[in-house]
Amino acid sequence: MRFKKRNPLLGLLRLGVSESFAHICLSDLMTRLEQQYPKLKTSVTVGDTGMISALLNEHQLDIAVISEPGVASHIHRVPIGRNELAWIASSRLKLPSGILTPADLAQNHIIVSPHTARLHTTMTNWFSMGGTAPSRVSTCNSLSVTLSMIRSGFAIGLVPVRLVADELQRGELVAVPVTVPVESHRVFLCYQIVEFGPDLEAIVGLTKELIAHHQLFR
Known part of the structure; x- marks a missing residue:
């Protein structure tokens, strides 16, 4: 055509x-x-x-x-x-101290974009590089809603750092330190x-x- x-x-x-x-x-x-x-x-x-x-x-x-x-x-x-990405969590969430491995993070509730999104593939590949898979994954097709749920402490998410830069600076959210780098x-x-x-x-x-x-x- x-x-x-x-x-x-x-x-x-x-x-x-x-x-x-x-x-x-x-x-x-x-x-x-x-x-x-x-x-x-x-x-x-x-x-x-x-x-x-x-x-x-x-x-x-x-x-x-x-x-x-x-x-x-x-x-x-x-x-x-x-687009730089990071594992982001509410500062109120009680996570283990130190640098976390994919196996450590896999024990937490994860929220991420649906399968059609590149973020979902990056999340899956990241855990695979650590030889593990998350035990509980929820998906949401709205990044705004995903961020709202991360802020509430509902789950940990893989999101663009630029979107949460102000909240990271204020200490309301934290970038989870991990042993395996996250692909941008x-x-x-x-x-x-x-x-x-x-x-x-x-x-x-x-x-x-x-x-x-x-x-x-x-």
Whole structure:
């Protein structure tokens, strides 16, 4: 099937973003787009790697910011950094002292994104490297809700460090020290090749600028 070239800046711009980007950068991006393109309409989808990759592949999104995308050849990928991850827990949770092994952490209630998310694969691989598997895993498709449950002490979660930087600094949350390093995720800005032109190039540049300004990825 052939797709006609369209200019998303002349109508509806369809954005796909990770929750990390949505929490830190999205409002600024929307404000800047409003200033530069006052007649522009936007449709924003917030989701995990599997969901956003599928929508890109099906030509349902114009541009996206996601980790480790699984995209087809008609999508161009621009590397924009790495999303640093850590095991995060409430400071009220009574954990063993010292540096914990995967076997130590496996005894705790774990909460993580669903199987379609790269975070879930990273969690599974991390425990496998330690020769173990967690005994109790709950999943949640909302990172905001996941963080709320971590804050309450309900479970320990593997989440992007940037999202909880302020709470870590205040001591409300703690990064659990572990013996096996947690793999960071490569993050890409992806867009439909057939749509690329000066206008979409401007959006790509603006998105990269805001990511750098907010120090979202390293």
